[in-house]
Amino acid sequence: MITDKDMQDLQKLARLKVSDEESHHLKDELNKIMAYFEQIKDLDTDGIEELARPIDSFNIFRADEQIITYSQEEALKIAVEAEDGFFKVPRTIDND
Amino acid sequence: MYETVIGLEVHLALSTNSKMFCSCPAESQKNEANTASCPVCLGLPGSLPTINEHAVEKGIMFSLALDCQVPKRTQFHRKHYYYPDQPKNYQISQYDHPVGEHGKLSLSNGRQIGITRCHLEEDAGRLVHPSYVDYSLVDVNRAGTALIEMVTEPEIESSDEAREFLRKIRAIAQALGISDANPEEGKMRADVNISLRKAGEELGTKVEIKNLNSFKSVQRSIEFEIKRQTRILEDGGKIRQDTMGWDDGGQKTYLMRTKEGEADYSYMPEPDLPPLIISQEQIKQIKAKTPELPDSKLARYLELKIKEQDAKQIAIDLHISKFFDEVSTSYSGNSQTIANWLTGDIAGYLNNNQLKIQETKLSPQNLRKLLELIDSKTISGKVAKDILEDVINGHDPAKLVEERALGQISDNSAIIAIAQKVIDDNPELVERVRANPKAINALLGLVMRESKGKANPELVRKTLQDILA
Ligand SMILES: [Zn+2]
Numbered sequence: 001m002i003t004d005k006d007m008q009d010l011q012k013l014a015r016l017k018v019s020d021e022e023s024h025h026l027k028d029e030l031n032k033i034m035a036y037f038e039q040i041k042d043l044d045t046d047g048i049e050e051l052a053r054p055i056d057s058f059n060i061f062r063a064d065e066q067i068i069t070y071s072q073e074e075a076l077k078i079a080v081e082a083e084d085g086f087f088k089v090p091r092t093i094d095n096d
Numbered sequence: 097m098y099e100t101v102i103g104l105e106v107h108l109a110l111s112t113n114s115k116m117f118c119s120c121p122a123e124s125q126k127n128e129a130n131t132a133s134c135p136v137c138l139g140l141p142g143s144l145p146t147i148n149e150h151a152v153e154k155g156i157m158f159s160l161a162l163d164c165q166v167p168k169r170t171q172f173h174r175k176h177y178y179y180p181d182q183p184k185n186y187q188i189s190q191y192d193h194p195v196g197e198h199g200k201l202s203l204s205n206g207r208q209i210g211i212t213r214c215h216l217e218e219d220a221g222r223l224v225h226p227s228y229v230d231y232s233l234v235d236v237n238r239a240g241t242a243l244i245e246m247v248t249e250p251e252i253e254s255s256d257e258a259r260e261f262l263r264k265i266r267a268i269a270q271a272l273g274i275s276d277a278n279p280e281e282g283k284m285r286a287d288v289n290i291s292l293r294k295a296g297e298e299l300g301t302k303v304e305i306k307n308l309n310s311f312k313s314v315q316r317s318i319e320f321e322i323k324r325q326t327r328i329l330e331d332g333g334k335i336r337q338d339t340m341g342w343d344d345g346g347q348k349t350y351l352m353r354t355k356e357g358e359a360d361y362s363y364m365p366e367p368d369l370p371p372l373i374i375s376q377e378q379i380k381q382i383k384a385k386t387p388e389l390p391d392s393k394l395a396r397y398l399e400l401k402i403k404e405q406d407a408k409q410i411a412i413d414l415h416i417s418k419f420f421d422e423v424s425t426s427y428s429g430n431s432q433t434i435a436n437w438l439t440g441d442i443a444g445y446l447n448n449n450q451l452k453i454q455e456t457k458l459s460p461q462n463l464r465k466l467l468e469l470i471d472s473k474t475i476s477g478k479v480a481k482d483i484l485e486d487v488i489n490g491h492d493p494a495k496l497v498e499e500r501a502l503g504q505i506s507d508n509s510a511i512i513a514i515a516q517k518v519i520d521d522n523p524e525l526v527e528r529v530r531a532n533p534k535a536i537n538a539l540l541g542l543v544m545r546e547s548k549g550k551a552n553p554e555l556v557r558k559t560l561q562d563i564l565a
Contacts, residue, residue: 052365
């Protein structure tokens with residue numbers, strides 16, 4: 001069961017702020033999802049190999065060659081805010 | 097007294113053309129911000145990463161050089177964390193099947209340091225923090241470039257061992273050509289885990305010092321932590337499991353964050369990247385391509401009877417050792433002579449001028465010619481040292497000797513004339529030599545001075561003896 005404390009931890013890890021009402025709603029939804037996993041947990045998986053990918057392929061490489069895709073201007077089109085060619089973000093350190 | 101227990105994590109930037117999981121240029125840190133990006137390294141929805149073949153090969157080569165076992169199957173994982181330097185909100189790294197495990201590296205004191213693992217991953221972007229504003233700036237040029245991270249067992253016992261370990265890792269990486277491994281350019285970064293314990297007791301609580309970008313700061317931060325932790329323990333205190341930074345200006349560690357509430361990285365297999373199956377054949381091919389390692393060079397130099405101190409100094413530097421090998425193959429004289437010049441006058445010149453040998457115009461051919469000019473007694477060792485700077489600056493020593501008429505005078509009549517003049521001018525000295533033949537060195541010195549150092553000293557001695565006989 002996901003608790004209110006778990007919801008707080010998740011918000012912290014995901015750097016998301018949600019209202020109490022939203023949190024309540026999300027908690028219910030997550031608990032439903034968790035209930036499905038509880039059912040899966042009951043299955044006997046001894047001796048069955050982990051399957052992380054639906055397609056059974058391996059050793060697909062890319063040659064080590066350069067391609068320039070975005071100019072600075074194109075890259076910064078997705079920026080909420082930009083300055084001097086950089087993405088502008090909330091300050092990540094305390095000191096100057 | 098306490099024992100020090102140190103483990104190191106070393107990040108090396110792999111020298112590749114493109115990034116780890118996309119084709120953006122890898123070497124763009126010095127370029128203008130955000131000029132090397134694409135949907136993959138910007139983490140745009142729907143984009144798919146692809147694995148850089150070279151990066152994997154370099155990772156395997158490095159792992160093998162550290163005596164690691166390379167698994168049959170390796171795969172990538174997502175390591176989740178939210179920070180603006182990581183546009184995808186996760187870093188693609190390795191978790192359960194890294195590219196190398198259970199390796200080792202020997203130190204010069206004979207101790208072996210276990211290598212826990214080597215894994216491939218991508219680097220983060222660069223954050224800039226302008227002064228007196230409430231925001232930070234992000235440059236994604238470095239985001240997604242290829243790294244190999246190497247983790248040791250907690251088996252390093254002193255700051256000196258840590259420093260030697262890092263020097264060896266750098267030398268190996270450079271010899272293999274997998275990384276420039278240059279801490280000053282951010283191509284090699286180290287984290288230190290350090291704890292103290294009383295002899296025979298269990299491991300103490302460890303403190304992590306993050307993002308050390310020079311060998312000196314690794315050494316100094318370890319020395320500082322030993323003092324800090326000793327003081328706490330002796331006062332009956334407890335060490336907290338903290339993450340520290342190193343303040344180079346103040347020469348002290350500072351608290352970055354406490355481990356409480358440590359992020360849960362929620363590792364999961366990267367569903368967008370297929371696993372890699374590494375065959376014995378592939379390992380054989382990579383081994384065949386692997387350049388000679390510093391330890392093997394050292395053994396070869398000792399075999400050539402080069403003094404250990406010199407051999408070590410040459411073997412650890414990729415460019416000096418290459419230079420030595422090139423001179424050595426074409427020079428018929430004594431190998432120690434080459435070593436003497438490289439570790440003596442040439443090293444002195446490079447050091448005084450803050451240069452590396454590959455940054456000068458000194459060629460192996462010209463050094464060989466210089467040594468041969470001495471061996472054939474065309475010039476004296478002193479003249480050779482006088483013209484060394486010009487030779488380092490690209491001049492052909494044979495031409496210099498000819499242009500400046502620096503060759504030793506081996507012409508008998510010229511030497512006889514000078515010797516006769518010195519004898520005529522110094523009757524008292526001549527008397528002393530007749531009484532004590534050993535005093536001939538005084539006359540010899542005068543002849544050498546008269547010839548401006550160019551006379552062949554052996555010929556001068558013989559000529560003086562003949563005249564006085
Ligand atoms: Zn990219």
